[in-house]
Amino acid sequence: MTLGVVVFPGSNCDRDVRWAAEGCLGIPTRFLWHEERDLSGLDAVVIPGGFSYGDYLRCGAIARFAPLLQEVAAFAERGGRVLGICNGFQVLTEMGLLPGALTRNQKLHFLCEPTALAVQPGRCSWLQGYSAGEVVTFPIAHGEGRYQAEPDQLRALEDNGQVVLRYRRNPNGSVGDVAGLTNAAGNVLGLMPHPERACDPATGGVDGRRLLASLLG
Amino acid sequence: MLAELHDRHRAGLPVPLTQPTLQRDGLWWRKRGGHGGDEWCHLHRDQSLGWVEAGLPRFNNPRGAQVPLFSARVLVSLRPSVLDPAGEATRAAAARLGVDGVSRLRIGKAVEVELEAADADAARQQLELLSDRLLANPVIENWTLELKDGASAGA
Numbered sequence: 525m526t527l528g529v530v531v532f533p534g535s536n537c538d539r540d541v542r543w544a545a546e547g548c549l550g551i552p553t554r555f556l557w558h559e560e561r562d563l564s565g566l567d568a569v570v571i572p573g574g575f576s577y578g579d580y581l582r583c584g585a586i587a588r589f590a591p592l593l594q595e596v597a598a599f600a601e602r603g604g605r606v607l608g609i610c611n612g613f614q615v616l617t618e619m620g621l622l623p624g625a626l627t628r629n630q631k632l633h634f635l636c637e638p639t640a641l642a643v644q645p646g647r648c649s650w651l652q653g654y655s656a657g658e659v660v661t662f663p664i665a666h667g668e669g670r671y672q673a674e675p676d677q678l679r680a681l682e683d684n685g686q687v688v689l690r691y692r693r694n695p696n697g698s699v700g701d702v703a704g705l706t707n708a709a710g711n712v713l714g715l716m717p718h719p720e721r722a723c724d725p726a727t728g729g730v731d732g733r734r735l736l737a738s739l740l741g
Numbered sequence: 742m743l744a745e746l747h748d749r750h751r752a753g754l755p756v757p758l759t760q761p762t763l764q765r766d767g768l769w770w771r772k773r774g775g776h777g778g779d780e781w782c783h784l785h786r787d788q789s790l791g792w793v794e795a796g797l798p799r800f801n802n803p804r805g806a807q808v809p810l811f812s813a814r815v816l817v818s819l820r821p822s823v824l825d826p827a828g829e830a831t832r833a834a835a836a837r838l839g840v841d842g843v844s845r846l847r848i849g850k851a852v853e854v855e856l857e858a859a860d861a862d863a864a865r866q867q868l869e870l871l872s873d874r875l876l877a878n879p880v881i882e883n884w885t886l887e888l889k890d891g892a893s894a895g896a
Binding site: 581582585589617618623624625627628629630631632670672673674697 | 823824825830875878880881
């Protein structure tokens with residue numbers, strides 16, 4: 525089991541993910557520079573939080589064209605497990621691996637606080653360590669996390685069990701309280717909250733451990 | 742590659758300006774100056790001209806060909822169904838400035854583009870692709886393209 529962590533210019537949660545996976549859970553982790561194309565030997569890929577390429581134009585818009593992400597798209601297509609956290613979620617929507625888009629928080633503030641989330645794991649392979657309806661606490665840290673999708677598209681996602689994480693108290697105006705989404709196959713998960721920041725008891729809570737530990741199961 | 746250059750230099754022959762910087766994927770590439778120095782151009786070997794930049798010629802063009810240059814402006818706006826909190830905040834500030842009666846204020850962006858293309862149709866096609874796939878995210882944004890009439894001569 526080896527985890528790859530994408531590193532863009534402007535990523536700032538890459539080392540947090542490595543600490544959570546390798547330091548807290550003992551999952552061997554390799555950094556993947558955005559210009560690489562080599563995903564050999566990896567069982568899963570994390571696109572971490574931060575500001576890829578300065579988030580110029582739109583969050584994740586430039587990152588989508590990174591050579592590495594073309595390989596990640598093919599990896600996801602083959603059923604490889606891909607996790608996009610915060611900026612990584614924005615990148616996954618820009619890539620079209622997940623539907624919808626993430627826009628400016630309703631009240632414009634950058635939000636940085638622990639947030640209660642209701643989990644509905646469904647088919648999502650990343651969330652099999654959680655029970656349906658369980659409430660967990662992950663921190664959020666974003667300025668553009670308001671999930672946006674047309675009403676009929678949101679309904680289709682809900683009917684298909686792809687809305688796997690919802691805010692208990694919607695902080696940013698996301699439609700349908702969406703905090704995290706999975707794809708139809710369940711191998712790709714994108715979420716605005718930071719599970720990797722809820723893995724070390726020293727920094728408050730270990731609710732996020734089971735998400736990364738799903739790789740060991 | 743460098744050995745070949747040194748041989749030319751020692752033999753008193755001119756050393757051509759366009760030289761590959763590295764070989765990758767079986768092709769020769771040259772790192773181009775300007776624009777932060779991060780642009781790469783694929784080179785091919787011409788019997789009489791030596792190394793030539795493939796694709797559209799730009800500066801340092803061995804053939805000196807002229808390529809029409811088109812100017813365009815792409816306007817990107819949030820789709821009407823998408824909330825624009827930054828626009829709302831600006832509208833509130835308008836009232837504080839003393840400008841009353843602003844009933845709607847939404848913020849988009851204008852992107853000015855100059856593009857080399859064979860003709861106006863080709864330019865439009867490229868700009869539409871650019872607008873739809875990069876400048877705007879059609880999930881949340883609409884775009885309109887203003888392509889100025891007539892091309893000026895590019896380099």
